Amino acid sequence: xxxxxxxxxxxxxxxxxxxxxxxxxxxxxxxxxxxxxxxxxxxxxxxxxxxxxxxxxxxxxxxxxxxxxxxxxxxxxxxxxxxxxxxxxxxxxxxxxxxxxxxxxxxxxxxxxxxxxxxxxxxxxxxxxxxxxxxxxxxxxxxxxxxxxxxxxxxxxxxxxxxxxxxxxxxxxxxxxxxxxxxxxxxxxxxxxxxxxxxxxxxxxxxxxxxxxxxxxxxxxxxxxxxxxxxxxxxxxxxxxxxxxxxxxxxxxxxxxxxxxxxxxxxxxxxxxxxxxxxxxxxxxxxxxxxxxxxxxxxxxxxxxxxxxxxxxxxxxxxxxxxxxxxxxxxxxxxxxxxxxxxxxxxxxxxxxxxxxxxxxxxxx
Numbered sequence: 353x354x355x356x357x358x359x360x361x362x363x364x365x366x367x368x369x370x371x372x373x374x375x376x377x378x379x380x381x382x383x384x385x386x387x388x389x390x391x392x393x394x395x396x397x398x399x400x401x402x403x404x405x406x407x408x409x410x411x412x413x414x415x416x417x418x419x420x421x422x423x424x425x426x427x428x429x430x431x432x433x434x435x436x437x438x439x440x441x442x443x444x445x446x447x448x449x450x451x452x453x454x455x456x457x458x459x460x461x462x463x464x465x466x467x468x469x470x471x472x473x474x475x476x477x478x479x480x481x482x483x484x485x486x487x488x489x490x491x492x493x494x495x496x497x498x499x500x501x502x503x504x505x506x507x508x509x510x511x512x513x514x515x516x517x518x519x520x521x522x523x524x525x526x527x528x529x530x531x532x533x534x535x536x537x538x539x540x541x542x543x544x545x546x547x548x549x550x551x552x553x554x555x556x557x558x559x560x561x562x563x564x565x566x567x568x569x570x571x572x573x574x575x576x577x578x579x580x581x582x583x584x585x586x587x588x589x590x591x592x593x594x595x596x597x598x599x600x601x602x603x604x605x606x607x608x609x610x611x612x613x614x615x616x617x618x619x620x621x622x623x624x625x626x627x628x629x630x631x632x633x634x635x636x637x638x639x640x641x642x643x644x645x646x647x648x649x650x651x652x653x654x655x656x657x658x659x660x661x662x663x664x665x666x667x668x669x670x671x672x673x674x675x676x677x678x679x680x681x682x683x684x685x686x687x688x689x690x691x692x693x694x695x696x697x698x699x700x701x702x703x704x705x706x707x708x709x710x711x712x713x714x715x716x717x
Contacts, residue, residue: 371515372390376519376576380521396413396451399460431507437463454480455485457481458486471526478513479517485536488578492587503680520575540562540606542560561607613630629664635694642693
């Protein structure tokens with residue numbers, strides 16, 4: 353087996369448990385052996401989508417496993433698909449001592465995790481993420497959910513996996529657009545690094561400025577380092593705040609804007625990462641308007657997002673509708689929209705004192 357890189361997530365809550373993120377190359381074939389160390393389950397339900405199944409079903413070697421292959425796309429992260437999972441689980445007589453494995457990107461991880469959290473009041477759950485976005489972000493930290501017609505991820509839970517297995521080799525089959533959508537979340541970590549923990553000093557912003565070509569060329573050492581840093585930063589946050597009572601909200605830089613973009617366009621125009629990239633540009637613009645950051649840092653951030661060519665050209669939005677969509681965001685509190693905004697280089701904070709005019713000006717890209 354190749355060299356493994358491990359990041360530990362320490363969850364201090366009584367009813368939770370610590371677990372590990374394992375990062376390496378060509379891990380799928382050895383996943384069965386790895387999983388034995390983290391669960392006592394004898395039977396597994398592997399949930400994936402058509403794309404991943406066609407590429408990697410033969411590579412994932414896990415005994416006593418049944419497969420459920422779902423349709424691809426964010427639009428399927430809903431009650432109907434959740435019912436399909438429950439129906440299949442009951443047909444296969446899945447018991448509380450068994451385990452659900454999410455084998456795919458963020459959509460698969462979210463809905464399979466929510467099924468695991470609620471089936472028989474909770475069974476073991478393992479994440480094997482196959483996209484960069486899932487490996488650096490959505491598979492880590494225990495957020496699981498489905499979408500509602502009135503908002504993204506409105507129905508969900510905090511439910512930690514037993515282990516996360518990130519095989520960098522599967523990233524070779526991502527198309528450029530999907531690679532870029534993961535890079536939006538990677539850039540996010542660079543912008544929030546100093547807020548994740550005082551003892552962290554990866555200089556991640558500088559690293560990303562200097563390694564664009566290595567990343568796009570899928571240099572395995574650079575990719576492993578990028579995933580490891582992102583997971584370490586998220587681990588530092590989640591270990592302090594599992595259920596987003598405070599610090600964990602910083603992981604949502606750009607997401608209040610992004611979720612409004614996604615919901616208005618019904619998840620059909622942009623990937624999640626494209627919406628996040630646009631949302632981060634809006635957040636930086638709002639910070640500049642509020643005089644939280646100077647012009648130099650603003651330009652540096654926008655140039656880096658543009659350098660990775662992630663942020664799309666957006667259609668014109670109705671200002672009031674856009675603002676209304678943000679008010680439905682699950683992070684809103686007491687009727688106020690909460691914004692995660694940069695306030696220094698690589699630090700962010702949460703703000704509520706944002707008026708309608710400032711928001712309108714910040715979305716005018």
